[in-house]
Amino acid sequence: MSEFRRIGVVGCGVMGAGFTEVVARAGLDVTVLVRGEKAIDRGMERLLRSLERAVRKGKISGHDRDAAMQRVSFATRAKALHDRQLVVEAVGESLDDKRRVLAELDDVVQDPDAVLASSTSSIPISKLGQGTRDPGRLVGVHFFNPAPVMPLVELVGSLPTRAATLDRVESFLTTTLGKQVVRAKDQPGFIVNALLVPYLLAAVRMLEAGAASAEEIDQGMTLGCGHPMGPLALIDLIGLDTIASIGEAMYAELKEPLYAPPSLLLRMLESGLLGRKSGQGFHLYA
Ligand SMILES: NC(=O)c1ccc[n+]([C@@H]2O[C@H](COP(=O)([O-])OP(=O)(O)OC[C@H]3O[C@@H](n4cnc5c(N)ncnc54)[C@H](O)[C@@H]3O)[C@@H](O)[C@H]2O)c1
Secondary structure, three states, rough: OOOEEEEEEOOHHHHHHHHHHHHHHOOEEEEOOOOOHHHHHHHHHHHHHHHHHHHHHHOOOOHHHHHHHHHHEEEEOOHOOOOOEEEOOOOOOOHHHHHHHHHHHHHHHHOOOEEEEOOOOOOOHHHHHHOOOHHHHHEEEEEEEOOOOOEEEEEOOOOOOOHHHHHHHHHHHHHHOOOOEEEOOOOOOOOHHHHHHHHHHHHHHHOOOOOHHHHHHHHHHHHHHHOOOHHHHHHHHHHHHHHHHHHHHHHHHHHHHHHOOHHHHHHHHHOOOHHHOEHHHHHHHH
């Protein structure tokens, strides 16, 4: 039985819902902190939609779906997380927002052995730990989208993170959740996004320069390189806002132009084109 049995999640967007589903399907109790009653409805809908998809694909039974839903409760006050043994924050990719949430969790989550984790895609964990009482219990757990399907988690410790904390979380991720873990250094973008983000942004620049259409760019990489999804479709899946924030966070530290979000991406964001979650990005979704 897992040493972490009472799990908390902050935020129920793309990744918060995905992580919640993974944990609930593994048989654990999850409390999800959201902002307001409407966010509860949206979070439940998102979870249910994904579980239904898993039922349709034959991955789980209708009984598993119902049992998973029953393990999830929602809350709108941080103190509902006071008894959690592991809490993962999955709010948007903003240093200030994440620091605010982690400082609050640091106050609320009482057990000194409890672990706080960030789902950040790009922000160094040591930056997030600044201002928390015990940065030794903070780790990065970078899941991939969709979390119930993708096997990898990048596990990141900062200089203050205790080695025993990393070992405990790795054991939880592999043994209880069935994920594969790679340990990554505490640097912007860790391993995967340090490689992936320049490639994705290069595809946007190619489109911006008029070198090819979005369909042609995506086909180039699916049909020519065997990628399961083209770069622009992948940005749509991840969210244009998330990609822009990741690029900005990496550029802020590395000052490497390859990471700077191109103008086209910024103009699309300002126009509300966020990708799949808004119904339109580089492609149109029903
Ligand atoms: N989208 C991806 O493919 C992906 C993959 C891996 C990691 N991540 C990372 O996961 C994190 C979340 O990204 P996302 O794509 O799920 O974003 P998202 O915009 O889909 O979801 C963020 C959610 O957090 C909620 N939120 C914000 N502040 C909150 C607070 N104080 N309390 C409760 N809820 C709050 C928002 O209302 C929103 O629903 C980011 O750090 C991102 O970099 C994203």
